[in-house]
Amino acid sequence: MPKHYTLSEIAQHVGGQVEGDEHLQIAGLSTLESAQSGNLSFLANPRYAKYLKSTNATAVLVAETLEPPKADIAYIRVPNPYLAYAKASALFDWRDDVTPHVATSAVIHCEASVAPTAFIADGAVIGTGSSIGEGVYVGPNVTIGRYCHVGSGTRLEAGVVLYDHVNVGERCLIHSNAVLGADGFGFAPSANGWEKIHQLGGVRIGHGVEIGANTTIDRGALSDTVVEDGAIIDNLVQIAHNVVIGEKTAIAGCTGIAGSTKIGARSTLAGGVGVAGHLVLAEKTHVTAMSLVSRSVTEPGQVVSSGTGQEGHTSWKRNVVRFKQLDSMAKRIALLEQKVENISS
Amino acid sequence: MPKHYTLSEIAQHVGGQVEGDEHLQIAGLSTLESAQSGNLSFLANPRYAKYLKSTNATAVLVAETLEPPKADIAYIRVPNPYLAYAKASALFDWRDDVTPHVATSAVIHCEASVAPTAFIADGAVIGTGSSIGEGVYVGPNVTIGRYCHVGSGTRLEAGVVLYDHVNVGERCLIHSNAVLGADGFGFAPSANGWEKIHQLGGVRIGHGVEIGANTTIDRGALSDTVVEDGAIIDNLVQIAHNVVIGEKTAIAGCTGIAGSTKIGARSTLAGGVGVAGHLVLAEKTHVTAMSLVSRSVTEPGQVVSSGTGQEGHTSWKRNVVRFKQLDSMAKRIALLEQKVENISS
Amino acid sequence: MPKHYTLSEIAQHVGGQVEGDEHLQIAGLSTLESAQSGNLSFLANPRYAKYLKSTNATAVLVAETLEPPKADIAYIRVPNPYLAYAKASALFDWRDDVTPHVATSAVIHCEASVAPTAFIADGAVIGTGSSIGEGVYVGPNVTIGRYCHVGSGTRLEAGVVLYDHVNVGERCLIHSNAVLGADGFGFAPSANGWEKIHQLGGVRIGHGVEIGANTTIDRGALSDTVVEDGAIIDNLVQIAHNVVIGEKTAIAGCTGIAGSTKIGARSTLAGGVGVAGHLVLAEKTHVTAMSLVSRSVTEPGQVVSSGTGQEGHTSWKRNVVRFKQLDSMAKRIALLEQKVENISS
Structure with missing residues (x-):
């Protein structure tokens, strides 16, 4: 309207x-x-x-x-x-205010609790032991597992999946087909192949968090994966088990963060970034687009990067060949320096 | 059959x-x-x-x-x-021709209009004010919001989500769990954190467009995000708000395009490419795999690249160390040139 | 419990x-x-x-x-x-044992076959000619196409989509909103634009495979795309048409593998990796995070990498400028060597 x-x-x-x-x-x-x-x-x-x-x-x-x-x-x-x-x-938002409604085709387990002011759309499924807060919007074909909590004023857009034991704070906006609480990627090598490490933790999303479409946030191995208050996460982002995303941190699309890494508050990760596992990034760390972060960042406010930057293909191909000669080039420079030193003295 | x-x-x-x-x-x-x-x-x-x-x-x-x-x-x-x-x-396609059908478990808002020759599968939800054209296939558990239009002959495979005000042309094929019209990632920084910029534009998809599984195309901030006729987009691609994808452009999987960028017609982006925001890429720009495009490309037909190319890990580690010495290596070469010049003269 | x-x-x-x-x-x-x-x-x-x-x-x-x-x-x-x-x-897994159940809101085609010990959740849709094995869990809002087979003991979590003719082995775990069997990205260029190559193959997933949330595995062009027994695949991974993933291979999140590539058994691909099309990677190939693999790897057990590694932004910017001068630097070194040689002799 x-x-x-x-x-x-x-x-x-x-x-x-x-x-x-x-x-x-x-x-x-x-x-x-x-x-x-x-x-x-x-x-x-x-x-x-x-x-x-x-x-x-x-x-x-x-x-x-x-x-x-x-x-x-x-x-x-x-x-x-x-x-x-x-x-x-x-x-001017095109969304209407949430009005109380439970669609006839929604399936709500008898032991789930839904606040009277929530909107539950067609095809939504809510499992046992879950509680849906005041003014929550649960979109069409959303699946909420068992023992979840969705805080008041939060919106789960169409097709969102919460596995069991996922806790979402108040006033969050979770976009379509995002998946919260799938198993972290944990396996122990054995003589017979990979032995699955069952992921026994959950997911905790703070208040005022926005999570993009088709983004995935895995449940923790033993303790929870955590996204703190006011963090904003774009589409197609992968957040692995036991990651902690600090307050008000912003993460752009196509970024992946490996297991147990802690991203400090008020950081910004540009698009397509990768962060290795078990790292700690200090507050206000800024990572430029498509960079790989493979070491912790201990000082707040650092800007980190990797990659070679955009180039015309023909000259790039020549330089890529030279990249593979870099170590020998460095040694040849050192040798030249020695020879010139000898000649000069 | x-x-x-x-x-x-x-x-x-x-x-x-x-x-x-x-x-x-x-x-x-x-x-x-x-x-x-x-x-x-x-x-x-x-x-x-x-x-x-x-x-x-x-x-x-x-x-x-x-x-x-x-x-x-x-x-x-x-x-x-x-x-x-x-x-x-x-x-020899395994898909059957679309035959008129509305599944009993589909939920079509009384003010939506569905052409008599369309197929609406189980669990599909169609919102008020939306119109579904002749011969359209709406797959199982698809969600179509309000005030959308789906052109004749288009297929929306299972689990696709169209938010409100999304317009899809004729003869398109949109694969499962793709999301069109989620909010663009727009926030204004404030003393209290990120203030959401509500995304008031829509999405316009031309005719004969193919969009891959789990791909996301965000709605525009003020005006629309646009994919022009005959463009083909692979799986897990992120297209941000107000991007324009030119006619017959091809975009391979895992690519991300940041906000307000315009990709010229008949371009090809290989897999895993990243394109920064607010750029203009001329027609027939070709970007090689996993390259980052951070500047506009003004000449049509250019090939752009970034990255270092594949290498054995041991030699790569040595060369990566040298990459971080590149600036000093360049200065040492210049100094050597000066010294050799002095010796020679 | x-x-x-x-x-x-x-x-x-x-x-x-x-x-x-x-x-x-x-x-x-x-x-x-x-x-x-x-x-x-x-x-x-x-x-x-x-x-x-x-x-x-x-x-x-x-x-x-x-x-x-x-x-x-x-x-x-x-x-x-x-x-x-x-x-x-x-x-200690939070999942309950699967108990026989068919939800009233599930839609099972009369010519599909469901084992009596399977669990079919609300909103699930199962197409004609498909067979669901003993003890299978089909989660809420899952869509299974026609002529699929799901082996005994396999779990399809909420929102998973199997297109027609997808075959999943026994004891697999497929996470939410993963899509198996969408069309491979195949098009022939023509004067009028891209002519779609209809993808006539299927997808075959072996036994004991785990597939992450929002991961996509495309159907083959003519023959099948194959994931062999015991492979483990993380979230947001793209596997293109006719790829073969070898036995017990592990693929971390945000990785993309282009068409017709064969990844050898017991390989590991770290996060954010890209592998070009039509390659063969030998057994036990290891690819480090965010590397691009553009050539086949013929020897088993190799470790391959690309990229420049993490760096502070200021020094990185200087080195990136030098990267683009690499070829000329190499030539200047060679010239210096010649000159020093001449001086010395």
Whole structure:
């Protein structure tokens, strides 16, 4: 359903001051470039200030300090326009508020407990001993195992699977087909092949966590795998058994973290990163895209990288050949230095 | 159900000329090496011409120019045997033609519209305002949100999830557990942690697109994420918000593309590639396996790469140590050049 | 349900000798450090021997040769404590034994056959011509296509999808939302774009195989994709059409293997590895994390690697610049060697 707000309602929601007609109706958000009448836009990056002159937006979120260049549109002045845009976006979300509902095709075990304000969609299955909090949204074809807890205000989008003994905090958003609590990849080698180590721990997700589509978070071997409050995890991320993801850490898509590694709070892992097992990364560690982290990072705030960077294929092929000669090149340089030293002396 | 065709039926389907008995019955496709009687095979790569002598195939798709070395089998002569094999393969697909059907356990919202010729399997859920075109196949346990459109002739295999406001074109094939329309990974940093940027755009998939199993295509932040006509995308690919995948571009498995990047038409991304956000890749860009693309590619037809290439572990470890000395090695070479120059002059 | 065993029951299960009171009750497993009364722990790595003195465990699995340093706890002496821990873990698994059950909301085609001892959960869909063996567990919202076979004792966790003609052996464990039998990524280029090569083969999974959550194993183009007995595959792994994974091979998360490649038996692929198509890797090949394998490995037991290793971002950036000068650096070294040679002679 399309949603409408007056400028003053939005200003109040984002904590800003209206400059212009506060009764103007806003029906959506847009960039400055593509805005139409009725849209609210925002100027977060000075690079885009040039679009202020030509935008068709009805109003724009701007910094308190900005000299407004155009008189015929309205402004909401805020301390941080990008943050204000984020807050405003919540007003226009396409999701409806959760209303109490249990679909007839949902299957809820008689010993599960579902809060009266929860929404349980068609095809959802909830196992014995599980409890679903107030205002929780359980999407279509979601499977919740036994002895799980889903905290109030959390959303499990269609197709999410929680195995048994998975605990999700409040106000989380778990995207479709994410799997929480599958077995960690633990096996002991034996003469007959791999002997499975049954994974007896669970998964604990804190409050306000977002987990992307098709992401997997394995249950712990003996104790739990943990994602702390406010962490955000993108799509297709693999989090192995007994990993601990610190508070407010952000992990981009296609990243994999091996078993028992601890990622410090407020860290950022870019896309396609790999982190080896049994490491500890200090707080605010930043890992650049597609890097492999194979050693612990003990100082907070470090930036770590690996890889060779993008290159045209032809020159890259030549350099890759030389990479394999690097050790001999280094030795030849040392020998040259010795010879030149001898000649000079 | 096993399917049978005469050689002339197949020749007509692939646009070729029969050389031999056109009434021969063909019951399946096979390689030259493993063919049995009743099989049609193909010779696309001259390397395999030696197998023509010994194959048990009943007939072989060959180039118009090939000198056939074996008299007792039949041929279909075609301009392009590999393409003809692709066309012939469609005749033997294990999927049945879609027949009108709505399973009793499917749940279709009363304000959704389903074409009378569509097939809706068990456990499928279709939300309000969505429309399902003629001859569409909606597999078991598929979830289609609200206000989606699925174009005629498209197949959504078991477990696919379309969030609200996802638009899929005609004749697409979307494989199991793929997720279209989950939230893009957008958050504004604040003093209290990450403030979610609600993702208000949708997803638009063109006609004739194939999307692999467990692939994720996020909805846009303000405008839509777009996959253009004829693009093919493999399994476990992550396509972030507001990405545009050009027409007929091919993306192999485990690749990730970060937000707002535009991949030009007819490009190919090999497996495990990563593309950073906000880039533009020109048409016909080719990226080799597991490369990281961190800058735009402005010229069409470029091949880009990164990485060091495969190596034995022992020598690799030595060279990796030297990689970290590369800058100092370069400076030592420059110094040596200076010294040798001084000695020589 | 909590499970309890006497020490002698556990000793018998793991093949060890009790040293102490064999009637002691064990209610769970734990590490030495975090053990509580009633827990069984294990000492596999001599590094942790120091914790034997302080552990609160009731009993510990130790090597036959270990000199026990603490008299007031019990021991089970075994040839291999880590393997014994693995075996003991099976006793405490949170999964119940499979009991015969067909949920009322499951949909089983009238021409499918389900063994009387199988468990079919809510929302499961089983297609025509498929057969489900004795003691099989089919989890909630699992989709099994047509003409599949699932061997006895196998578990398909919630949301797993088997396409048509997929054959899974006995005693396998396939984790949630894994997809077996989606189309291999096969297309022939044509003037009009990509012509789909319909994938006419199937998937064959051996006995005792474990497959991780959201992993994808594509069906073969003409013949089958094969995973041999005792192989273990982690989460988010992509196995392309016509790959063969050898017996007891282990593949860690986020790895991708391109079409028609054969991975030898008892190999190990670490996380995030990529293997190009049409390669053959000999038995016991070991690939280190995030390496790209682009050539076959003909000798068994080789270790292969690629990449540059982790580095601080600032020095890494300098070295990456030099990587692109590597070929010219090598030539400058050769020239220097020539000049020094000339000077010296």
